[in-house]
Amino acid sequence: MTARLIDGKAAAAALRQRIAAQVARVSDLGVVPGLAVVLVGEDPASQVYVRSKERLAREAGMVSIAHRLPPTTPEADLLDLIRRLNADPAIHGILVQLPVPKPLDERTIIGAIDPAKDVDGLHPVNVGNLSIGGEGLLPCTPSGCMMLLRDTLGADLSGLRALVIGRSNLMGKPMAQLLVRAHCTVTVAHSRTRDLADECRRADILVPAVGQPRMVRGDWIKPGATVIDVGMNRLAPEPGQEKGRLVGDVAFEEAVEVAGAITPVPGGVGPMTIACLLDNTLTAACRAEGLARPAVAA
Numbered sequence: 001m002t003a004r005l006i007d008g009k010a011a012a013a014a015l016r017q018r019i020a021a022q023v024a025r026v027s028d029l030g031v032v033p034g035l036a037v038v039l040v041g042e043d044p045a046s047q048v049y050v051r052s053k054e055r056l057a058r059e060a061g062m063v064s065i066a067h068r069l070p071p072t073t074p075e076a077d078l079l080d081l082i083r084r085l086n087a088d089p090a091i092h093g094i095l096v097q098l099p100v101p102k103p104l105d106e107r108t109i110i111g112a113i114d115p116a117k118d119v120d121g122l123h124p125v126n127v128g129n130l131s132i133g134g135e136g137l138l139p140c141t142p143s144g145c146m147m148l149l150r151d152t153l154g155a156d157l158s159g160l161r162a163l164v165i166g167r168s169n170l171m172g173k174p175m176a177q178l179l180v181r182a183h184c185t186v187t188v189a190h191s192r193t194r195d196l197a198d199e200c201r202r203a204d205i206l207v208p209a210v211g212q213p214r215m216v217r218g219d220w221i222k223p224g225a226t227v228i229d230v231g232m233n234r235l236a237p238e239p240g241q242e243k244g245r246l247v248g249d250v251a252f253e254e255a256v257e258v259a260g261a262i263t264p265v266p267g268g269v270g271p272m273t274i275a276c277l278l279d280n281t282l283t284a285a286c287r288a289e290g291l292a293r294p295a296v297a298a
């Protein structure tokens with residue numbers, strides 16, 4: 001069997017196009033969604049992601065402002081910036097790029113963001129709403145994974161057995177919650193899980209998110225399963241190359257022979273993250289301004 005490739009790059013481009021059409025509609029009503037992205041420090045990967053967020057938000061017709069702060073920024077200064085962004089009516093979405101440099105405390109920082117502007121969906125109020133089925137903002141990567149799953153398997157995922165590998169606040173935990181919400185039977189595996197391969201073999205939907213290059217082998221995968229690989233691991237550069245290859249948590253060449261559908265890395269889940277961020281920003285803007293989200297053709 002050769003698995004169907006799930007094209008996250010194309011899905012993200014299509015989603016951004018729909019968002020841009022909706023942004024144009026709300027802009028005609030005098031509401032231009034505003035996104036503030038805060039980057040503390042000089043982590044090279046974070047710099048790339050922040051530049052992409054800025055550019056893609058602008059391409060979608062939003063106002064997009066990046067705040068770049070030195071790695072030694074005192075927590076009080078960062079909290080002060082967040083307070084000003086919370087109070088700025090032109091800013092509907094705020095995110096602090098993660099990870100933040102030590103000794104900044106991620107929890108304190110995320111907790112300072114107005115939950116209505118928390119377009120990363122990581123504030124405890126939004127985390128709570130996700131678990132009780134309330135109307136919060138959803139974390140971007142898990143949200144993007146759900147969209148890819150529904151594009152692949154159809155809207156109804158009920159009864160499918162799903163395994164999420166990893167229990168991070170950014171990905172594993174909210175992904176498990178979204179799968180539960182979709183009526184899947186969900187298991188969360190982690191570093192202490194016994195016989196991970198066996199757990200994987202039972203899963204109709206497999207979502208590895210651990211940051212272990214090619215950890216999930218082809219013979220761990222149930223034939224026909226849908227594999228959403230959230231891992232993004234940069235290998236050491238080959239001789240003569242400046243940058244190493246980016247690979248997922250799944251041994252792709254093996255998995256593609258067994259799975260029914262699979263996301264590649266790169267070009268799978270990653271691009272959906274920023275598209276979902278723009279989606280959350282538009283949602284936050286519409287809610288703040290008392291507008292319904294405009295309808296557009298899918």
Ligand SMILES: Nc1nc2c(c(=O)[nH]1)N[C@@H](CN(C=O)c1ccc(C(=O)N[C@@H](CCC(=O)O)C(=O)O)cc1)CN2
Nearest residue numbers: 049095096097098099120140141266267268270271273
């Ligand atoms: N505040 C946040 N911080 C971080 C998040 C997040 O959702 N909110 N997620 C990641 C980083 N991230 C966005 O911030 C992100 C990661 C990857 C991609 C992406 O498109 N990846 C490409 C490959 C890019 C490359 O070649 O390096 C792909 O997979 O095709 C977008 C966004 C951690 N921090």
